[in-house]
Amino acid sequence: MVMGELEQQTGLLVIGNGPGGYAAAFRAADLGLDVTMVDPFPKPGGVCLYTGCIPSKTLLFLSTLIYDAARVGDMGVHFDKPRVDLEALKTWKNKVISSMSGGLLSLSKQRGVQLIKGRAVFEDSHTVRLENAEVRRLRFKQAVIATGSEPIAYPGVPFKTGGRIMNSTGALALADVPQSLLIIGGGYVGLELGTVYSALGSRVTVVEMADLLLPGVDRDLVEPLRKRLDSIFAGIHLKTKVAGLTEKEDGVDVILEGEGEHSEQRFDRVLVAIGRKPSTGSLGLEKTQVKTDKRGFILIDDQQRTADPDIFAVGDAAGGMMLANKASREGKVAAEVIAGMPSAFDVRAIPATIYTDPQISWCGLTEEQAREKNIEVKILRFPWKFSGRAHTMGASEGLTKIVVDPKSGRIAGVGIVGREAEGLVSEGSLAVEMGALAEDLALSLHPHPTLSETESEAAELFLGNSTHVLSKKQA
Amino acid sequence: MSKSFTLPDLGEGIHEAEVLAIHVVEGRQVKEGDVILEVETDKAAVEIPSPYTGEVGQVLVKTGDLVKVGDSMIVFENGAGEEAGPGPSDKQIEKPSREEQQKPIPAADGKEKGPVPASPATRRLARELGVDLHQVPPTGPEGLVTAEDVRSFAAKAKEVATVPQVSLPGETSMAIGTPELPDFKQWGEVERRPFRSIRRATARQMITAWSQIPHVTSQDWADITKLEAFRKKHKDEIKAAGGRLTLTVFGLKAAATALKVYPMFNSSLDLAAQEIVVKKYFHIGVAVDTEDGLIVPVIRDVDRKSIKELSIELNDCVQRTRSRKIGLDALQGGTFTITNAGAMGGGFFTPIINFPQVAILGFGHGRMQPYVVTRDDGSYDIVPRLMMPVVLCFDHRVVDGADSIRFMKVLIETLQDPEELLISMT
Numbered sequence: 001m002v003m004g005e006l007e008q009q010t011g012l013l014v015i016g017n018g019p020g021g022y023a024a025a026f027r028a029a030d031l032g033l034d035v036t037m038v039d040p041f042p043k044p045g046g047v048c049l050y051t052g053c054i055p056s057k058t059l060l061f062l063s064t065l066i067y068d069a070a071r072v073g074d075m076g077v078h079f080d081k082p083r084v085d086l087e088a089l090k091t092w093k094n095k096v097i098s099s100m101s102g103g104l105l106s107l108s109k110q111r112g113v114q115l116i117k118g119r120a121v122f123e124d125s126h127t128v129r130l131e132n133a134e135v136r137r138l139r140f141k142q143a144v145i146a147t148g149s150e151p152i153a154y155p156g157v158p159f160k161t162g163g164r165i166m167n168s169t170g171a172l173a174l175a176d177v178p179q180s181l182l183i184i185g186g187g188y189v190g191l192e193l194g195t196v197y198s199a200l201g202s203r204v205t206v207v208e209m210a211d212l213l214l215p216g217v218d219r220d221l222v223e224p225l226r227k228r229l230d231s232i233f234a235g236i237h238l239k240t241k242v243a244g245l246t247e248k249e250d251g252v253d254v255i256l257e258g259e260g261e262h263s264e265q266r267f268d269r270v271l272v273a274i275g276r277k278p279s280t281g282s283l284g285l286e287k288t289q290v291k292t293d294k295r296g297f298i299l300i301d302d303q304q305r306t307a308d309p310d311i312f313a314v315g316d317a318a319g320g321m322m323l324a325n326k327a328s329r330e331g332k333v334a335a336e337v338i339a340g341m342p343s344a345f346d347v348r349a350i351p352a353t354i355y356t357d358p359q360i361s362w363c364g365l366t367e368e369q370a371r372e373k374n375i376e377v378k379i380l381r382f383p384w385k386f387s388g389r390a391h392t393m394g395a396s397e398g399l400t401k402i403v404v405d406p407k408s409g410r411i412a413g414v415g416i417v418g419r420e421a422e423g424l425v426s427e428g429s430l431a432v433e434m435g436a437l438a439e440d441l442a443l444s445l446h447p448h449p450t451l452s453e454t455e456s457e458a459a460e461l462f463l464g465n466s467t468h469v470l471s472k473k474q475a
Numbered sequence: 476m477s478k479s480f481t482l483p484d485l486g487e488g489i490h491e492a493e494v495l496a497i498h499v500v501e502g503r504q505v506k507e508g509d510v511i512l513e514v515e516t517d518k519a520a521v522e523i524p525s526p527y528t529g530e531v532g533q534v535l536v537k538t539g540d541l542v543k544v545g546d547s548m549i550v551f552e553n554g555a556g557e558e559a560g561p562g563p564s565d566k567q568i569e570k571p572s573r574e575e576q577q578k579p580i581p582a583a584d585g586k587e588k589g590p591v592p593a594s595p596a597t598r599r600l601a602r603e604l605g606v607d608l609h610q611v612p613p614t615g616p617e618g619l620v621t622a623e624d625v626r627s628f629a630a631k632a633k634e635v636a637t638v639p640q641v642s643l644p645g646e647t648s649m650a651i652g653t654p655e656l657p658d659f660k661q662w663g664e665v666e667r668r669p670f671r672s673i674r675r676a677t678a679r680q681m682i683t684a685w686s687q688i689p690h691v692t693s694q695d696w697a698d699i700t701k702l703e704a705f706r707k708k709h710k711d712e713i714k715a716a717g718g719r720l721t722l723t724v725f726g727l728k729a730a731a732t733a734l735k736v737y738p739m740f741n742s743s744l745d746l747a748a749q750e751i752v753v754k755k756y757f758h759i760g761v762a763v764d765t766e767d768g769l770i771v772p773v774i775r776d777v778d779r780k781s782i783k784e785l786s787i788e789l790n791d792c793v794q795r796t797r798s799r800k801i802g803l804d805a806l807q808g809g810t811f812t813i814t815n816a817g818a819m820g821g822g823f824f825t826p827i828i829n830f831p832q833v834a835i836l837g838f839g840h841g842r843m844q845p846y847v848v849t850r851d852d853g854s855y856d857i858v859p860r861l862m863m864p865v866v867l868c869f870d871h872r873v874v875d876g877a878d879s880i881r882f883m884k885v886l887i888e889t890l891q892d893p894e895e896l897l898i899s900m901t
Contacts (some may be wrong), residue, residue, distance in 0.1 A: 435592030
């Protein structure tokens with residue numbers, strides 16, 4: 001194909017170049033398809049790379065260092081108060097992003113995926129109009145929608161670039177370190193970014209309408225985090241809503257209404273983190289047979305097929321857990337199905353991690369889901385206060401839990417709160433996916449002393465022979 | 476909550492269906508039991524009732540689609556539960572079709588069981604081999620299905636499977652070994668028509684029968700002069716009772732008589748078990764020519780029914796078959812088949828056995844023929860008689876030519892002498 005043509009044809013059109021989109025494009029190209037990827041942002045990577053996972057984790061790595069430096073004072077090692085060079089920090093963050101970005105760009109080229117900058121709008125089931133692009137129209141045999149999601153704004157207060165009322169993108173841009181920051185929403189985005197800003201020196205307040213933080217996550221996993229956040233945040237107001245939100249030149253006036261909290265306060269900045277919505281509204285889906293639910297998530301089957309036979313959808317736009325790992329697998333599945341392979345999304349344990357301090361990570365069936373769905377389970381809890389390694393790190397508040405079938409001991413899910421939970425959970429994913437039994441996990445020797453032992457020790461609880469916890473049977 | 480309705484298992488050996496009609500639109504309220512779809516399988520048209528009461532959220536299929544068992548067809552909205560507040564921590568976003576597909580099978584005690592334990596690689600293998608993990612007997616600890624389990628299940632399924640699976644597990648394998656076709660357009664205009672449902676099922680069945688069964692055909696004449704006189708005499712009386720007295724009705728009765736005398740013609744060969752399965756029931760299929768192709772409904776227990784009963788039942792059965800209202804059950808379980816081409820004309824022909832049966836009986840068109848009779852005094856005379864060609868195709872693995880001659884003799888004698896049939900008239 002030659003650039004500059006008004007109208008082009010392609011085998012597979014991928015709309016959106018985030019982790020779902022580029023995974024689909026790369027896999028499809030590897031399978032011999034003619035692939036074109038369209039996105040308003042010319043370089044692949046999406047929200048994950050530019051305004052999500054990667055920049056936030058770059059900052060959270062530094063936050064953890066800052067907290068650790070303070071924490072080891074109790075262990076007899078004292079650091080001076082950290083000096084934060086905001087410009088250098090941003091340069092570092094951008095360097096991380098650009099090295100990843102360059103890699104994805106060259107991978108696209110090596111695979112022969114054509115990249116077009118522009119916004120795609122469906123004209124029918126086999127044609128898109130391209131806005132702000134060099135090519136005006138693209139005809140395709142099949143398409144994968146991977147347009148992702150975007151932050152939801154506070155009602156009546158749209159986000160403005162550079163404004164004091166920010167979404168996660170604005171917060172990650174790190175214009176300054178505000179003295180006071182209000183975070184609206186007690187989900188993972190709010191808590192992660194609150195952790196960053198608090199480490200950098202902001203007074204962070206969180207308001208959440210629900211009566212708990214991180215709804216949907218097992219309570220016993222949230223509890224140690226809640227304790228920690230109480231100590232680093234200026235305030236956490238549950239069952240509290242924001243009744244007024246007005247940006248002024250030198251701050252944001254906020255009216256808080258809730259249990260034990262009726263006040264009008266001024267914050268330097270406000271982060272609105274009340275959720276994300278699918279970016280499907282202006283795609284022209286009405287010109288296709290694609291169906292969405294009431295919230296705009298595209299309905300798909302386990303082969304990523306939409307109601308339109310030649311259009312597939314992956315990632316956040318298709319709903320489910322809004323996670324890059326899930327999007328990426330879905331992208332591969334879509335590509336394989338399009339290439340005629342009998343592929344399907346049959347993941348049983350999607351691991352999710354919240355990179356707070358301590359981290360929370362889980363995969364597979366949670367205790368809450370088991371209760372909601374009336375699935376009979378046994379919960380094996382191994383508190384880290386019994387772990388030698390946790391004590392050496394001052395991380396004894398952690399908890400490892402395994403959700404198993406009460407009869408067979410087959411592992412259905414794993415949940416962890418504590419340091420390094422992000423890596424520990426993967427053993428759980430493998431266990432669930434392989435159909436492993438608690439006995440398998442218990443009998444697999446783990447290195448000592450490590451936090452990973454908490455998983456085998458939790459599994460031993462099923463057999464009633466945990467070394468460091470006395471089970472009822474033994475007592 | 477949304478619920479997705481998938482194409483249910485429609486019975487033995489049916490893997491897919493073509494959507495004939497959709498009786499609902501999105502937004503329509505339906506009650507459990509309302510007919511929502513009409514599909515056509517390899518064997519018959521089937522009306523599908525709604526399993527739920529609720530609103531039709533989405534129709535995922537359109538007329539003409541080929542759907543496989545388990546494919547989502549319609550998504551039902553059952554009201555509440557959709558409006559939960561959005562947010563990144565909201566992990567239970569509804570995705571009806573996928574969720575339903577991966578829904579665990581509820582156990583007998585009402586508690587939900589998890590999905591079939593199997594590693595991701597095993598699950599992929601199962602998809603590739605077209606194996607449903609729920610059906611695989613597990614050998615791993617606590618019910619774990621291993622890759623080896625899946626492989627041996629697939630191999631066994633191939634070995635044991637009946638008709639369509641044997642050599643033709645699906646559409647694609649129909650093409651195996653078929654030479655590439657030339658471009659017919661180079662010699663003139665052509666039209667390409669879909670090769671589907673009954674046409675395709677017939678093709679599969681014929682390939683199976685033709686490639687597996689060594690066919691031999693016996694041919695003879697039956698003198699049906701008396702029988703025809705008998706038929707004419709009684710046909711109004713039968714008509715009044717709601718039946719149709721056709722030659723096929725007598726054929727059914729005569730075949731049942733002959734099958735009882737020679738039960739090997741009422742058997743199936745089980746190669747895997749190295750046994751011949753002799754059936755003690757006499758369910759005879761009747762080939763019916765319909766607008767959509769050949770369908771073979773089965774008349775059960777022919778030996779226990781009178782001519783009158785058979786006339787009524789066969790007539791009803793043919794009507795329902797032609798209007799595609801016949802149930803799948805009525806197309807299964809046949810032990811022998813009759814194909815009567817005579818009404819349309821035609822003489823001798825060689826029908827193909829309806830696998831896994833062992834024989835098929837065919838009637839040609841009865842014509843007045845000069846027939847040599849021997850008088851009492853030993854001299855000959857030529858008289859006009861109504862003569863009908865009768866053919867019997869049989870599986871030479873199970874029966875021999877001599878058997879077929881004997882079988883035909885009983886059959887033809889029965890047809891020539893309606894006295895015996897007369898006894899069972901009412």
